[in-house]
Amino acid sequence: MRVDLNADMGEGFGPWSMGADADLLKVITSANIACGFHAGDPDVMAQSMTLAVENGVGIGAHPGLPDLQGFGRRRMDISLDAAHNLVAYQLGAAQAMAQVAGGHVRHLKLHGALANMAAADEELARACYTGALAVDHDIIIMVISGTAQERAARGLGARIACEIFADRAYAEDGQLMDRRLPGAVLHDPDSIAARILEMLRAGAIITAQGAHLPARIDTICLHGDTAGAVALARTLHTGLQAAGISIQPFDGIRADRQ
Amino acid sequence: MRVDLNADMGEGFGPWSMGADADLLKVITSANIACGFHAGDPDVMAQSMTLAVENGVGIGAHPGLPDLQGFGRRRMDISLDAAHNLVAYQLGAAQAMAQVAGGHVRHLKLHGALANMAAADEELARACYTGALAVDHDIIIMVISGTAQERAARGLGARIACEIFADRAYAEDGQLMDRRLPGAVLHDPDSIAARILEMLRAGAIITAQGAHLPARIDTICLHGDTAGAVALARTLHTGLQAAGISIQPFDGIRADRQ
């Protein structure tokens, strides 16, 4: 049994830094690197790509909405064509910066509000992923397990990696619980590790009330910008390994070949 | 005898358009397409790339300084690393958008103030071109003939295409005459065509006072954003063909294999 650990990276911009990239890169196996629209700039990307290559971590493009001030977290009503093009553009830029650093982009994961919108809107997800696949037919699409993202990527016959969230509780319909509800965000590293282990063994998302929703689980999302992110990542890494789970990059098996 | 005709393209942004791209694409053989930093955005690029592919015109990335308001025409004191990275980033984005349109990026030409600075500063030119070559070792670097751009690209062993300007007079040192001097900008299409023909036959830049400075001439730069640009382009195209010059894309022979 195996699983990948992923986290967002390279979220600085110009003079501003964010996150504990250097520490997290020692724990994770896949890095989602911002591409300049919601965070990141060519210099920040060059550094982030180099760090990822040095740590042997799988590189992902992490395209977002064109909203630096809002960090790509504010929903924008963009057209399907615009979504397609902005994902393609950012993926191309990420490929170039990865190549400059001696690496290459293995996967793509949508960021922030774009990810949230695509998790609920299969047509939008398809527009984004079509843009990515037009640039690289073999890229692995990292999707939020059980959402419109997964359906869109499967429908396109793409290589996929399905993710669940380490520190977020799931509602009974398999969606993330609203952050504002009590218990929606989990904090205790040990119980988080136990819960993830349970999900991996069950091959299912386990909801707040304990229901098992069968799900493909290839990777676990760690948040890099919260307090205690590095400690949580380490605990999870250690806990899973101790339980016999191998922590390694996903393969991105094509959806139709499962 | 042969020559390429190139022009800048895709210089709109969002709701704003610029230039007579559709008309010029019927005359030129190479298009330099803005990459989103001084002009162009993912949607504009998608359209421009598609138009270029439909017209069978060679696609070039045309990276500029990060200055939309100034259209990349204001000098900025960027570091060598920043120059390297911004060229790599923009080239990657252009490659992706070309691929989406069913084409690919053959060449790269620096835009505006970045081009002017690199024409005088070999170290800066080398930083820019190293960024481009790290992304695509076979890309053809379009350089202003006889400048530090050419020396830098030759020094890197790159495939190159040397350009002269259709509508600008040359000073006795082979540099473009300052725009503010009388006679620096040429307007009459027929005399422009005759002058270019003379340079092609001489294999030399011919200065305002008539001196011949031997130069490699692979392509002629047409300006797309000036009044009469299309008329000039047509006159030049017709005049050169009538004189037995073949108008076709450059080969980009490596500097060291000339």
Next chain:
Amino acid sequence: MRVDLNADMGEGFGPWSMGADADLLKVITSANIACGFHAGDPDVMAQSMTLAVENGVGIGAHPGLPDLQGFGRRRMDISLDAAHNLVAYQLGAAQAMAQVAGGHVRHLKLHGALANMAAADEELARACYTGALAVDHDIIIMVISGTAQERAARGLGARIACEIFADRAYAEDGQLMDRRLPGAVLHDPDSIAARILEMLRAGAIITAQGAHLPARIDTICLHGDTAGAVALARTLHTGLQAAGISIQPFDGIRADRQ
């Protein structure tokens, strides 16, 4: 009987221009000038303000969402605080540029998607207008007649100017008909003028089916960026004057003093 004619202005950015500002300024009495977030930059604003002063036209700040590429026409999910602050910021910038040009900002009108959102969301409208009034307690808020914009501005006791649209049909609920429906956008200058005259005399919005919805009408919005905008503006101006309507800037009488 009197009415004001208003149009959007100063919608260029950097090297790009838009609209027939110089011509429209000879016909309108109020100009809504972009403030740098969806269009306009300090140089474009300086020019637009100067033109408005020279033509004796009332100056308005026309703040929009921070989205140059989308021209402020894409809805963004901004917080109430962010709305408040971005309106205040843009109004302050507009005041400065007006002062540099020897004029001053009399009114404020929201642009694009921000205007559309505020027309349906009184809380958002209130946040925007509170931002404006904190900067200038006497500024006249131009609102779309009969919408949440008007309710919010009245609730704040602001000076207001209520606008109707020259070239758009109204649905039976008093809202603009969806652009995509047949007949939603009107094109014939003479029938547009006749219809506006009828509304002014009736003191009511007249719907597509002929219902009269009583409404305060202080100003008529002309679109500057559509083909025939100048011709329509002239026909309307001439037609209204011929019918004895005085074309002059609105007074902005406070809502509670009507």
Next chain:
Amino acid sequence: MRVDLNADMGEGFGPWSMGADADLLKVITSANIACGFHAGDPDVMAQSMTLAVENGVGIGAHPGLPDLQGFGRRRMDISLDAAHNLVAYQLGAAQAMAQVAGGHVRHLKLHGALANMAAADEELARACYTGALAVDHDIIIMVISGTAQERAARGLGARIACEIFADRAYAEDGQLMDRRLPGAVLHDPDSIAARILEMLRAGAIITAQGAHLPARIDTICLHGDTAGAVALARTLHTGLQAAGISIQPFDGIRADRQ
């Protein structure tokens, strides 16, 4: 005897923060607040202005070049008109945000590369300050003592406040020593305080070799973004007070009334 202490503030942007504003505001008497072009956005400005008001600190607009990625530290070749307009625009925005917070802008200080260019180019400094004075004739221009900034502001008859730098050594011509030279940047709080006290008593800039260059000294610039900035500020504040120097906001006496 009295002096003002100033520091740059509000240099975050969107999700990114910078500097120890809350701590420094307890020590300084004047805050230079970024205006959105090199740092700051409407929300960050609203917060910074509120903090400044709460601490009773004099508010300054701190306009910079339009270069977020470069933090306004990269020289750009802008025209005099562009300089004039970008200072006016940013000052207007700052005035609005100050007013929203219940304060007002007392002074203006140029940021980064714009400040450096204006310190050496009186014509550029004049363009910037003319833009500021057109917006507020009574604004106090904070200038680097003994530079073209001071000459330009004096020439315009403006109210001025002349600053020296706490932690930088002065060359024999009164200019700041190049940062790359040994001894150019001072680190020891106690010796910094002693040196500043000596300059205040002498009414002169004291160079690295001990020469006294008579200078008007109204305010001392503290850097907020360096390690130890808060400790240095406190030591300086305490040291000057112990020596009988009153720490209070400058008056901004007009240059021609000295």
